[in-house]
Amino acid sequence: MFGGIDLMSARFVRHSFAPHSHDELMIGVMHAGVKSFRCGSARAYAAPGDLVVVNPGEMHTGERERGRELAYAALYVPASAVASMLARSRGDGPIIEKTVIDDPDLWHWFDQAQGLAMAGLDTAGAEEAMICGISLLFERYGSSQLIQTEASCPKAVDRAVEFLHARACDHISLEDASRASGVGLFHLIRLFQKHLGLTPYSYLTQVRIAKSRQLLRLGEPVAQVALDVGFADQAHFTKRFKQFTGTTPALYARSMQ
Numbered sequence: 001m002f003g004g005i006d007l008m009s010a011r012f013v014r015h016s017f018a019p020h021s022h023d024e025l026m027i028g029v030m031h032a033g034v035k036s037f038r039c040g041s042a043r044a045y046a047a048p049g050d051l052v053v054v055n056p057g058e059m060h061t062g063e064r065e066r067g068r069e070l071a072y073a074a075l076y077v078p079a080s081a082v083a084s085m086l087a088r089s090r091g092d093g094p095i096i097e098k099t100v101i102d103d104p105d106l107w108h109w110f111d112q113a114q115g116l117a118m119a120g121l122d123t124a125g126a127e128e129a130m131i132c133g134i135s136l137l138f139e140r141y142g143s144s145q146l147i148q149t150e151a152s153c154p155k156a157v158d159r160a161v162e163f164l165h166a167r168a169c170d171h172i173s174l175e176d177a178s179r180a181s182g183v184g185l186f187h188l189i190r191l192f193q194k195h196l197g198l199t200p201y202s203y204l205t206q207v208r209i210a211k212s213r214q215l216l217r218l219g220e221p222v223a224q225v226a227l228d229v230g231f232a233d234q235a236h237f238t239k240r241f242k243q244f245t246g247t248t249p250a251l252y253a254r255s256m257q
Helices: 079-085 104-119 123-141 154-167 174-181 185-195 200-217 222-228 234-245 249-255
Strands: 006-012 017-020 025-039 042-046 051-054 060-077
Touching: 006 104, 025 104, 042 051, 051 104, 060 104, 060 123, 079 123, 079 185, 104 123, 123 174, 123 185, 123 200, 154 174, 154 185, 154 200, 174 185, 174 200, 185 200, 200 222, 200 234, 200 249, 222 234, 222 249, 234 249
Parallel strands: none
Antiparallel strands: 006 060, 017 060, 025 042, 025 051, 025 060
């Protein structure tokens, strides 16, 4: 994944982790079973829908407490990636003050980031979900409050919008849009939300769907349209098209005949 972030999908019944630590921030996205673990001197429990967050260097264990199996996704985020996503210096060193977090908003972002990245279908979507998750995690549970520095900056938004329209059908990342805008990724997402009411990835998807509708009206096959407008495959394209239009590309194409 971008920024040196490692991903793992774990599923086990009997395995127990010996005490260990990580150099990275570890975020566990719980899916099934109840996890029991020690972090420092305290024992904690995490259930499906929870996040387990272990700061760099914290000693911890892990084992199944209840349920037929323990299933979760783990994301390992280096300090340099955290600093980049938060648009702050690496030396600031904020930590997360809760080990088990029950927060549906955060769980959604990290689950989406891991799912998209593991599927390898949507780099920009995974990237944006990860940035939104990290920024929200530190806003709500960080040891020091994030200072938002975005001023009114419509020129950066305009540059990003122009880039997204010009390159919408290519396989681009949010880092590409960030470079085109002249501001960092975290700042760019904030500016889009402030000035346009949606994220850069949502805007990119909107542009792609608009282009796909033009091609479908011209009679181009759905599978070819998916590739032409930048989607990895027809299934992913169909899912996004229906989210934005309420119908499938095939039904839309037939209605235009």
